[in-house]
Amino acid sequence: MDLQNLFDMSSLFLQQLVNGLTVGGxxxxxxxxxxxxxxxxxxxxxxxxxxxxxxxxxxxxxITVYKVPFFVAALVAVAACAVIGILLDIVAYRPLRxxxxxxxxxxxxxxxxxxxxxxxxKWGAQxxxxxxxxxxxxxxxxxxxxxxxxxxxxxxxxxxxTLLLMFALxxxxxxxxxxxxxxxxxxxxxxxxxxxxxxxRVISFTFALGSSLGAVAGILVGVFYNAxxxxxGYIAGIKAFAAAVLGGIGSVPGAMLGGVVLGxxxxxxxxxxxxxxxxxxxxxxxxxVIVFKPSGLLGKAMIQxx
Amino acid sequence: MRKSLIxxxxxxxxxxxxxxxxxxxxxxxASPFTGPLASFGEGVKNGALLKAEEINAAGGINGKKVEIxxxxxxxxxxxxxxxxxxxAGDKDVAVVVGHLCSSASLAAAPIYKDAKLPxxxxxxxxxxxxxxxxYYFRNVYKDxxxxxxxxxxxxxxxGWKKIAIFYETNxxxxxxxxxxxxxxxxxxxxxxxxxAYTSDTTDFTPQLSKFKMMKPDAIFIPxxxxxxxxxxxxAAKLGMKVGFFGADGLxxxxxxxxxxxxxxxxxxxxxxxxxxPEAQGFIKAYKAKYGVEPNWFAANxxxxxxxxxxxxxxxxxxxxxxxxxxxxxxSPDKAYKGVTGATYFDKNGDCLKAAFIKEIRGGxxxxxxxxxx
Numbered sequence: 070m071d072l073q074n075l076f077d078m079s080s081l082f083l084q085q086l087v088n089g090l091t092v093g094g095x096x097x098x099x100x101x102x103x104x105x106x107x108x109x110x111x112x113x114x115x116x117x118x119x120x121x122x123x124x125x126x127x128x129x130x131x132i133t134v135y136k137v138p139f140f141v142a143a144l145v146a147v148a149a150c151a152v153i154g155i156l157l158d159i160v161a162y163r164p165l166r167x168x169x170x171x172x173x174x175x176x177x178x179x180x181x182x183x184x185x186x187x188x189x190x191k192w193g194a195q196x197x198x199x200x201x202x203x204x205x206x207x208x209x210x211x212x213x214x215x216x217x218x219x220x221x222x223x224x225x226x227x228x229x230x231t232l233l234l235m236f237a238l239x240x241x242x243x244x245x246x247x248x249x250x251x252x253x254x255x256x257x258x259x260x261x262x263x264x265x266x267x268x269x270r271v272i273s274f275t276f277a278l279g280s281s282l283g284a285v286a287g288i289l290v291g292v293f294y295n296a297x298x299x300x301x302g303y304i305a306g307i308k309a310f311a312a313a314v315l316g317g318i319g320s321v322p323g324a325m326l327g328g329v330v331l332g333x334x335x336x337x338x339x340x341x342x343x344x345x346x347x348x349x350x351x352x353x354x355x356x357x358v359i360v361f362k363p364s365g366l367l368g369k370a371m372i373q374x375x
Numbered sequence: 376m377r378k379s380l381i382x383x384x385x386x387x388x389x390x391x392x393x394x395x396x397x398x399x400x401x402x403x404x405a406s407p408f409t410g411p412l413a414s415f416g417e418g419v420k421n422g423a424l425l426k427a428e429e430i431n432a433a434g435g436i437n438g439k440k441v442e443i444x445x446x447x448x449x450x451x452x453x454x455x456x457x458x459x460x461x462x463a464g465d466k467d468v469a470v471v472v473g474h475l476c477s478s479a480s481l482a483a484a485p486i487y488k489d490a491k492l493p494x495x496x497x498x499x500x501x502x503x504x505x506x507x508x509x510y511y512f513r514n515v516y517k518d519x520x521x522x523x524x525x526x527x528x529x530x531x532x533x534g535w536k537k538i539a540i541f542y543e544t545n546x547x548x549x550x551x552x553x554x555x556x557x558x559x560x561x562x563x564x565x566x567x568x569x570x571a572y573t574s575d576t577t578d579f580t581p582q583l584s585k586f587k588m589m590k591p592d593a594i595f596i597p598x599x600x601x602x603x604x605x606x607x608x609x610a611a612k613l614g615m616k617v618g619f620f621g622a623d624g625l626x627x628x629x630x631x632x633x634x635x636x637x638x639x640x641x642x643x644x645x646x647x648x649x650x651x652p653e654a655q656g657f658i659k660a661y662k663a664k665y666g667v668e669p670n671w672f673a674a675n676x677x678x679x680x681x682x683x684x685x686x687x688x689x690x691x692x693x694x695x696x697x698x699x700x701x702x703x704x705x706s707p708d709k710a711y712k713g714v715t716g717a718t719y720f721d722k723n724g725d726c727l728k729a730a731f732i733k734e735i736r737g738g739x740x741x742x743x744x745x746x747x748x
Contacts, residue, residue, distance in 0.1 A: 081588050084613075088580040194409050196601050198632065211614065217587060219614045294577050295608050295633075296601075298411070304575055340581035345544055345571040347581070 080216045085340045086333070091224050091293065093332020094231035098286035099309030100316065100324035101238060102279030108255040108319045109275050111170065115177040116157060117283055118306020119184035122299065124150045124284025125291035126192055132203045139203055147284045154280025155273045163269065181306070188299035198295045208292065227289045234282060235325050242321060247274055255319065308335075308351070315355045317368020326366055331355065399442040400435070400692070401465070402427070402683050404676065405458050405473030405483070406498075410449040411574075411601045414627055415475055418672030419497065420445060421665050423472065425673075426680040429660070436688045443680070448479055455479035456486060463490030469692040470495065470683045470701075472676065477501035477518075477547035484508045493698040495682055497675035500623070501550040505724035512701050512724040514679050514715065515644050518547070521622055522554025524730045524747075525595070525642055530562045532732075532745040533640070535592040535618055540569045541582060541606060543598040551597035551622050567591050572602065579609050586615070593618035600627035604636060611635040626671060631738055639735045645671035645715050646731040646742050654714040671715075678713030685711060 099121055106114045127149050131142035161180050165173045208223040242248040250271045253261040262268050290305070291297040308331060316327025331351050338350030358366060404423045408416040427441045435441060446462065448454040455474050462468050463486055471487065471494040474480045480499035487494045488508040496504065496513040500521055505511045529535045538559065542548040556566055567589040570582040583606070586594060594610070594617055596603050603625045610617065620640040630636045647658050647668050657677060661669040669677070682701070690696035702720065704710060710717035718726050732743040 077588050081584060084584040084587070085581055088578070088584060091580075092578055194411065194413050196411065196604075196629065201634065209612065214614075221612055223612075290577075294605055296577060296605055301577070336578075336581045340585055343571075344582045345573070347576075348573070 076216065080218045081340075083215065084218045085336055087218070087220050087224060088340075089333035089336035090329065091227055091332070092336060093329035094228055095286045095290050095293075095328075096305075096309050096312045096332050097325045097328025098231055098234065098282045098289075099305060100312040100328045101235075101321055102283045103310050103313040104316070104318055104321055104324040105251070105275050105279045107313070108321075109251060109258075109272055110162070110166070110173075112162060112173050112177065113310065113318075114157075114162075114276075114279075115174075115306065115310075116161075116180035116184055117279065118302030118304075118309070119181050119188075120150050120154055120157075120280045120302070121283040121287040121290075121305055121309075122188060122297070122302035123153060123184070124287030125297040125301065126188055126197075126287075126299075127284075128288050128291065129197055129199060129297060130192075132199060139199075139205060143285075143288050146288060147281045150284035151277035151281045154276040154283075157280075158273060158276045163272075181303075185299055185303070192299060194299065196296045196298045198297070199292060204292060223293060227293060230285065230289065234285065238278070238282070238321065241278070247271060251275055311352060311355050315358055315365055317365025320365065320367045320369070323365055323367035330366070399440045400684075400687060401442050401444055401467050402680060402687075403444040403446050403462050403465075403468055403471050403473070404680070405446040405448055405455070405462070405471060405479075406475040406676075407450040407479075408445055408447040410451075412450045412476070412599060414600075414629060415450075415498075415672050416447070418670045419475060419676045421661070422497075422669065422673035422676035423680045425657075425661060425664060426677045426684075430681075430684050436684055441680075441684060446473070448474060450476040450479055452478045452482035455482045459483035459486040463487060463492050467692070468492065469687055469694050469697050472497065472679045472683050474499060475672070476545070477504060477550065478545045480504050480511070481507070481546055484511050487511065491694050491698070493686075493694060493701055495679045495701070497679040498623075498672055499547070501546045502554070503546075503550070509702070509724070510698055512720055512726075514682060514711075514713070514718045514726055514728070515675055516728045516730055517725055518551040518622070519554040520727075521642055521730055522551045522556075522597070523558035525620065525622060526555050526558035526562060526564065528640075528642075528732055528747055529593065529595075529620060530559075530564055531747060532743070533593070533618070533620075535564075537565045537567055537590070537592045538595055539567045539586045539589055539591040539593075539617075540595045540597070541579070541586070542569065542571055542596070543602060544571050544573050547599075547624060548597045552595075555595060555597065572598075574599075574602065576602065577605060579606050580613060583610050583613055583615065586610075586617075587613055591617055593620060596621040596625060599624040600629050604630055604633045607635045607639065608633060623671060626733070626740075628670075628740075630735060631740065634738070636735050637738070640732055640743060641734070642730045643671045643733055644728055644730060645669075645674040646733060648742055649731050649746070650674075650714065651716065653712065653716075657714040674715050678711070678715050678718065681713055682711045682718065 102117045127146035128142045131137040211219045212222045212225045213220040250266045312327035312331040313324045316323030334354040335351040339347035406416045406419040427443045446458045448458045475498045477499040493510045500518045502517045502519045542552045622642045625641045626643045686697045686700045690700040704719045710719035734743045
């Protein structure tokens with residue numbers, strides 16, 4: 070009986086860990102978008118959550134209206150979101166590049182509300198779900214089963230996609246020319262421009278990269294929970310922003326770590342403490358980290374540029 | 376999220392009140408018409424408009440046409456209070472039909488009470504609502520009845536003995552859960568665990584994983600359909616094989632699109648195929664106008680608007696007199712006879728109505744094979 074109990078407890082722990090990593094991986098994907106944009110232009114792009122929502126909805130639209138196969142629809146949606154990200158920067162943020170930072174921040178909030186309402190008009194307020202027959206059937210098959218714990222291929226797919234994209238992102242930032250340019254701009258925009266870096270082009274690239282990752286997260290979540298709605302980006306965006314802050318805003322590995330920590334904290338909070346206060350627990354973890362390490366888990370304490 | 380919805384709501388309200396006409400009798404209907412629970416509001420709107428159309432075709436109320444004002448409050452208590460304040464200040468309004476969600480009704484109740492404005496809720500089932508105000512009535516059963524009814528049904532008809540409860544942190548869900556638990560304990564059913572979620576939750580796997588270890592016969596979801604459909608899907612993804620049942624908040628067609636919801640049992644105040652002869656005309660007219668069968672929101676709102684119209688016809692547009700008239704319908708022989716049966720009020724403004732059980736079979740709502748009284 071006691072052994073059975075122990076077995077039950079540990080398999081519950083394992084199951085919760087898998088749940089937490091799935092949620093956390095998604096937060097991480099969104100969080101790197103916040104952190105990269107912050108890194109290059111010191112703007113918190115509050116419309117980023119809506120890009121995530123667009124990723125889910127454009128895929129939905131392509132699947133249901135044009136009967137496009139799932140993976141093709143997803144790729145097109147990711148590309149479309151990259152373009153939306155670039156346009157968002159050109160139309161809304163670029164004109165304000167030298168304006169006070171508050172102006173750009175308010176614009177970001179405005180764009181977020183604008184995108185939400187655009188989606189409300191286009192797709193309506195009700196929850197939509199991807200038609201099951203359009204999704205790859207192996208998604209719902211069980212990949213691993215240990216006792217009572219089971220992990221579906223979809224969860225494996227989400228975790229694998231997240232890891233793969235994180236690895237790709239790391240390679241882009243540290244092994245390519247444009248990555249070096251991004252890092253240079255993050256350090257000093259003016260000096261980077263003087264060195265012959267086309268700053269605006271690199272910023273566009275950053276938006277495209279962050280937006281595509283956000284779109285992937287939106288699609289994965291849409292498939293996993295089988296529900297998408299126009300305001301889904303709001304809560305997810307806030308959580309991912311918290312994850313970026315937790316990891317150290319401006320730090321890409323920090324955003325990844327922050328996302329996973331926040332996701333796991335949330336699930337364990339709901340699973341072991343109180344399900345009513347799951348968000349409260351997640352934010353409490355964030356506040357605790359910030360109190361003791363204001364620059365975040367992996368952020369570097371930097372002297373404020375004057 | 377809320378901000379954008381507020382603008383939508385404001386716009387709807389503006390358009391609603393702009394339809395001003397001198398010689399009509401305004402009956403406001405307050406409910407969510409947009410937002411996550413918009414599909415509940417659809418039935419409310421259809422039922423109200425059909426009844427108004429029929430009243431007007433028969434000559435209106437004492438020769439005046441009825442005009443339905445649709446007031447959108449998104450099932451949000453804050454919005455409901457705004458709508459209530461607006462209606463309380465409108466001198467042409469003598470009675471309100473609404474609200475739908477219990478939390479919205481409870482937020483609006485003190486405002487109507489201060490303005491001495493009577494309200495009839497077609498759908499709020501929280502036990503405390505009508506007790507809290509002499510101006511609040513409802514033509515739907517209460518959750519202490521519904522919760523106990525469900526416990527009896529689960530015990531007698533389904534034989535489920537070990538139950539886990541997954542409720543939302545709102546007045547409707549908590550009231551229903553408490554009533555269910557009280558009756559279940561009396562009957563010796565085992566409540567293995569209670570977990571809560573908030574309305575903006577999308578990930579239910581931590582709580583469901585906990586339930587999975589408890590091995591319940593069934594999970595009770597006393598919440599609303601948008602979350603209900605996610606819960607049953609996520610349980611299936613976790614490989615759980617349990618029964619599911621809920622109350623009238625899950626009675627929505629969004630559940631039918633979910634293959635994991637097959638076999639779900641819910642209570643409902645109105646079943647087209649179990650309805651009496653007085654409802655047949657309504658069901659036919661509704662189908663002809665909207666192309667679908669009326670759900671319980673439509674039927675109850677249809678009756679609530681009828682009740683409001685009758686009260687105005689008898690008592691005029693004086694708020695206090697309308698309230699007194701409604702309160703005087705206090706015995707079976709004075710009852711308002713509508714499509715959902717006879718409605719008469721006790722001293723609180725509550726009423727006794729029958730509950731029915733329906734289930735999803737083959738992707739359709741059908742009345743459960745076994746009904747209990």
